Amino acid sequence: MATKKTFVITRFDPDKDEVPKTQSYEIECQDDWKVLDAINFIKDEVDSSISHRWSCRMAVCGSCGMMVDGEPKLTCKTALSSYGDTVEIEPLANFPIVKDLVVELEGFMDKFQRVKPWIISAKDEAAKKAATTMKEGTNRQSSEELLEFKQFSMCINCMLCYSACPVVSNEPDFLGPAAIALGHRYNMDNRDDGAAERNEIFRDEGTVFSCSYANECSEVCPKGVDPAAAVNQAKFNAVIDWATGFVVERGGAK
Amino acid sequence: MAATKPAHPDAMAPRTAGPTRTAAPMQPASWKTSPRMKAYARFGMTGWVYLIASISAIVIVWALGSGPEAYEQMQGVLAKPLVILFHVIALISVGFVLIRFFGLFPKAQPARIGPAKPPPEPVLKVMLYAAWAGITVALSVILAGGIF
Numbered sequence: 001m002a003t004k005k006t007f008v009i010t011r012f013d014p015d016k017d018e019v020p021k022t023q024s025y026e027i028e029c030q031d032d033w034k035v036l037d038a039i040n041f042i043k044d045e046v047d048s049s050i051s052h053r054w055s056c057r058m059a060v061c062g063s064c065g066m067m068v069d070g071e072p073k074l075t076c077k078t079a080l081s082s083y084g085d086t087v088e089i090e091p092l093a094n095f096p097i098v099k100d101l102v103v104e105l106e107g108f109m110d111k112f113q114r115v116k117p118w119i120i121s122a123k124d125e126a127a128k129k130a131a132t133t134m135k136e137g138t139n140r141q142s143s144e145e146l147l148e149f150k151q152f153s154m155c156i157n158c159m160l161c162y163s164a165c166p167v168v169s170n171e172p173d174f175l176g177p178a179a180i181a182l183g184h185r186y187n188m189d190n191r192d193d194g195a196a197e198r199n200e201i202f203r204d205e206g207t208v209f210s211c212s213y214a215n216e217c218s219e220v221c222p223k224g225v226d227p228a229a230a231v232n233q234a235k236f237n238a239v240i241d242w243a244t245g246f247v248v249e250r251g252g253a254k
Numbered sequence: 255m256a257a258t259k260p261a262h263p264d265a266m267a268p269r270t271a272g273p274t275r276t277a278a279p280m281q282p283a284s285w286k287t288s289p290r291m292k293a294y295a296r297f298g299m300t301g302w303v304y305l306i307a308s309i310s311a312i313v314i315v316w317a318l319g320s321g322p323e324a325y326e327q328m329q330g331v332l333a334k335p336l337v338i339l340f341h342v343i344a345l346i347s348v349g350f351v352l353i354r355f356f357g358l359f360p361k362a363q364p365a366r367i368g369p370a371k372p373p374p375e376p377v378l379k380v381m382l383y384a385a386w387a388g389i390t391v392a393l394s395v396i397l398a399g400g401i402f
Contacts, residue, residue, distance in 0.1 A: 008256070010256075012277045014274050014275040014276065014277075017277075019277060019278075020277050022256060067257070067282060067283070069284070070256075070257070070282055070283035070284030070287075071282070071284050071288075072282065088256055088283075090256065090257055090280075090283075093257055093261065093279065093280055093281055093282040093283075094261045094265045094266055094279050094280075094281065094282075095265070095266045095279050096265075096266065096267055096276035096277065096278065096279050097276055097277035097278075097279070098274055098276055099274075103266075104266065104267070104268060104272065104276050106268030106269075106272060107266040107267050107268045107269075108266060109268075110268055110269050148365040148366070149365070162266060163282065164282065166285070166291075166294070168261075168265060168266065169261040169262065169265055169279075169281050170261070170262050170265075171262070172262050172264035172265050172266070172267060188365060212298070213358060213362075214291070214294045215290075215294075215358060216290065216291070216294070219290060226361065228358075228361070228362075229361040229362060232358075232361070232362030233362060233363065233364045233365070235362070236362065236363065236364050237364055240364075240367060
């Protein structure tokens with residue numbers, strides 16, 4: 001069965017508009033549609049000038065995050081049937097708007113790189129090559145060790161958490177939930193030796209201690225990652241690392 | 255519902271501006287109406303209650319050091335309905351903050367510190383509430399003159 005709904009979509013053309021405006025579209029929607037299906041329908045059948053990002057349509061790529069009735073949502077995962085006759089679609093809050101529903105990603109990428117989101121190995125390259133057994137040459141990890149941080153590695157970088165965070169909104173230097181969660185994920189990884197470097201970054205201004213634990217990031221996360229838990233665990237570890245640094249070499253707090 | 259309040263103009267801005275002009279970031283419109291954000295705002299606003307309570311405590315200690323008459327006068331002030339109402343608000347604020355804090359505390363614990371792992375979440379919560387009850391009882395006994 002089809003239902004008529006009105007979509008109020010934010011429009012912004014950097015070549016013409018000073019500030020964003022809204023435009024309404026009334027369309028027939030199928031009951032099983034997700035919000036993204038409706039936006040794609042409008043783009044394909046009604047107004048091809050609308051710009052929005054999307055790719056996988058199965059909550060994996062993290063491209064289609066938008067504000068739906070004021071809440072950050074992954075539009076490919078959000079059922080249209082849970083909304084009323086009028087649905088407001090806006091670009092992700094707290095991000096500069098490039099065009100219509102497309103936001104600027106570079107700021108997010110800058111923050112991401114700061115936490116060194118890769119395995120930092122202390123193993124000497126020559127020792128790795130000279131290793132003759134699997135135990136010597138590889139980074140082994142048990143399922144118990146993996147379980148300690150697995151949820152933090154499920155992030156799809158959809159940036160909904162940044163859109164929901166009141167600190168991101170007010171403190172431009174704040175690293176933000178996803179970046180800290182990823183840094184914490186590597187600090188927790190038994191194959192990584194970079195905890196000391198990352199804890200040093202986490203103790204800087206605008207990092208973990210800027211978080212006021214609003215918990216909104218975890219509430220809106222479409223993958224159940226719980227970034228608020230990661231940020232606050234990272235606070236704990238950064239303090240333990242700082243304190244233990246007075247008696248042993250830094251980098252002990254994993 | 256549309257977002258009307260701007261976020262910080264540099265929120266999520268790249269270190270070097272791109273070639274395209276961008277529109278300023280906006281705050282989520284739902285913050286004004288969301289029950290979660292209202293609870294978060296109330297949590298933050300309790301800071302005013304603690305600030306006033308702290309200043310009151312300093313005034314009481316000051317009166318204590320200014321002689322018995324000043325202290326008697328201060329006790330008279332503390333018995334006024336408005337001050338009692340403030341204390342009721344302070345009690346509600348503390349209860350609200352503790353319940354929120356105890357709810358969020360377990361997941362903020364690291365998976366382990368060295369070989370030591372934190373107890374399961376329900377156990378941790380019971381421990382927190384037991385500590386709260388224990389401290390409340392101990393302070394009540396001390397203030398009632400039961401120990402000193």
